[in-house]
Amino acid sequence: MKKNLLISVIISSLFIVALPAKAVESRCGWLLVPTPGNRYLIDKDGTWTIGAQGGYQAKGIENIPHSDGKEVVRTNGNYGYTCACLNVTVNTNSRRISEIRGGESLPLSTCREDPNLPKSP
Incomplete structure (x- = not known):
């Protein structure tokens, strides 16, 4: 009985260790904040939801880099889009x-000149 329990514990431990952690990726593109609570990133692979008002919010949303005013396109009052790598x-x-x-803000020209992105969101 003790031997079977020990084997079960060892096997369980191996499975836990073998599970890969989610890899951190650098994704660069248009960072959209069209309205309060809504955030998206458009990169070469498409549109990624960061947050939806009243619903889903990514963990670490406070780590989104802030862009200075000249590198933000305002489309809705204080809301709009910028270019960033996250x-x-x-x-x-x-x-x-x-x-x-984490991440970094980029000049708007970086996203505008990237052939894998739309010229603007």
Whole structure:
């Protein structure tokens, strides 16, 4: 009995260790904040949800870099879009960013000149 329990514990431990941690990726593109609570990133792979007003919000949303005023396009009062690279984990099935670890703001020209992105969101 003790031997079977020990083997079960060892096997369970191996499975826990073998599970890969979600890899942090750098994703760069248009960072949209069209209205309060809504945030998206459009990169070469499409649109990723960061947050939806009254609903889903990625962990670490406070780690989104702030862009200075001249590198933000205002489309709705204080809301709009900018260009950024975010260090994130993602859920590819739901097209959501799961966690934001950090990032950096980029000049708008970086996204405008990237052939893998739309010229503007």
